[in-house]
Amino acid sequence: MEEMLNLTHTWVGYAVLAVFVIGYYLIATEEKFEINKAKPALFIGTFSFMLIGIYFALNNLDPTPLHHEMQKLIEEIAEIFFFLFVAMTYIETLIERGVFDALRFRLISRGYSYKKLFWITGILAFWISPVADNxxxxxxxxxxxxTIDKHNTNFLVPGAINIVVAANAGGAWSPFGDITTLMAWTAGKGGFIxxxxxxxxxxxxxxxxxxLLSIFVPKGEPHFDALTTPKVELKNGAKVIIFLGFFTIFIAVVGHILFHFPAMWGMMFGLSLLQLYTFYHKRxxxxxxxxxxNMSKVENDTLLFxxxxxSAVGALAFLGWLIYVTKLYEIIGPTWANIGVGFISAIIDNVPVMAAILKANPPMGIDQWMLVTLTAGIGGSLISFGSAAGVGVMGRMRGxxxxxxxMKFAWAVLAGYILSVIIWYIQFEILGLY
Structure with a gap:
């Protein structure tokens, strides 16, 4: 598209770029201005195309390329939008059925030490995020x-960082564990395997x-009073819904691989199964x-963001701005560029970074597409607000x-990031095991 029409150095090119920069500043500083990030994101995405439409009308240009670009964009967004919507609906239903309350009770009632709880929550985060999302x-x-111990910051801070790193790392190796991996998967940059x-x-x-973080976790165990803490049990149907959730993911993957269906089609089928089960459950x-x-409790701000x-990145791509991303890859090479993506995604949210790379579509093999998927996923852990998981935990554990x-423990996160890249290099570039 860039070869056919390049509008970067027109008034609409500069205007859309300015709107994106200002809007993204509001997104990055949402706590300062107390504005939900979905609001400026939705505005810049939709307004950018309004400006492009005005430019086309004023200059009597054929709107066909613009319409074609918007249709492709709608399809790309819809695939991931509905996938996440169904996944979030299942999660909210499991919460309503008391699955996670029961998990919390079992952890605090067994007398585990702080260190053991640190490892258990980290391991759970690493293995749950590939199926749910980070x-x-x-x-x-x-x-x-x-809820284990609200006052012991020496336990809470390393534990929170561990959960964020584990959730991002767990999401990085699953096609639907993170929005960025889901974007790369649905864009056909790699197969499920x-x-x-x-x-x-x-x-x-x-x-x-x-x-490295566990070294700083204190000894001892949190207080638990069995007499004053009521026991929490799973509600009726909880186990069936857990099974349906896993089965839905399975159907989405199989349908995508065998029939080349969009992954969201299998997810919507799974949503229909959940609806039918609730009818049986009531009887x-x-x-x-x-x-x-439960759908009303889904984080719609995340979906709208x-x-x-x-949409905003799509507008920049249509105007031709993302050509410069491709040129950057040509100058420094894909490996170093993709490693740098991890650090960029720590400062800028990994979703627009990955969206820009996918739109720019630099010529890379599967090995390099897997590297950028890895670095965009785990790089967000380097800074607390570098990933959706980090931002969410900051809000949940405010103060x-x-x-x-x-940042006091950022060195430990950086050590893990470097090791991940080294392992990728040995596995993909030296041994060729992929």
Whole structure:
């Protein structure tokens, strides 16, 4: 598209770029201005195309290329939007059925030490995020962590960082564990198995960071009073819904691989199964599970932020700005550029960074696309607000897990990041195991 039409050095090119920069400043400083990041993101995404439409009308240009670009963009966004919507609906239903409350009770009632709880929550984050997503996983487990002991910051801060790093690392090796990996998967930059091959790099990088953080976790165990703490049990149907959730992911993957369906199609089929089960559940237990109420609890601001930021990046790509991203890859080479993406995604959210790279589409093999998927996923852990998981935990543990408390241990996160890249290089470039 850039070869056919380049509008970077027109008034609309500069205007859209300015709107993006100003809007993204508001997104990055949402706590300062107390504005939800979805609001400026949705504005810049939609307004950018309004400006492009005005430019086309004033200059009597054929709108066909613009319409074609918008249709492609809508399809790309819809695939991921509905995928995440169904996943979040399942998570909210599991919360309503008491699955995570029961998990929290079992952890605090068994007399585990702080160090053991540190490792358990980290391991759970690493293994749950590939199936759920890193944001939801981090929110749930940080809530569990905070309810264990609200006052012991020496335990809470390393534990929170561990959860963020584990959730991002776990999401990096699953096609649907993070928005960035989901974007790369649906864009056809790698097959399902290709993403799974990132497991060694993601796992050992997190393990090193976790081990370094564990040194600072205090000894002893949190207080638990069995007499005053009521026991929490799973509600009726919880286990069936857990099974349906895993089955939905399975159907989405199989449909994508065998039939080349969009992954969201299998997810929507899974949502229909959940709806049908609630009908059966009501007849059997005389209890109504209202899926539409659970849907209302889905983080719509996250979905709208995603829509807005991808639309904004799509506008920049249509105007021709992302040609410069491709040129950067040509100058310094894909390996160093993709390693740098991890540091950029720590400062700028990894979603627009990955969206820009996918739109620019520099010529790379599967090995390099897997590297940028890895670095964009785990690089956000370097700074507290570098990933959706980190931002979510900062909000959930306000005043405890902060930018400065995270930066005290940033060296441990950096050590894990470097190890992950080294493992990728050995596995993909030297051994060719992918």
């Amino acid at each position: 944001l939801t996983t981090a929110l749930i487990l940080s809530t569990v962590l905070y 290709d993403f799974l091959m990132l497991f060694p790099a993601a796992f050992f990088g997190w393990l090193l960071t976790s081990w 059997k237990y005389k209890e109504h599970i209202n899926i539409f109420v 995603f829509f807005g930021i991808l 405890v897990y902060t930018f400065f408390s995270h």
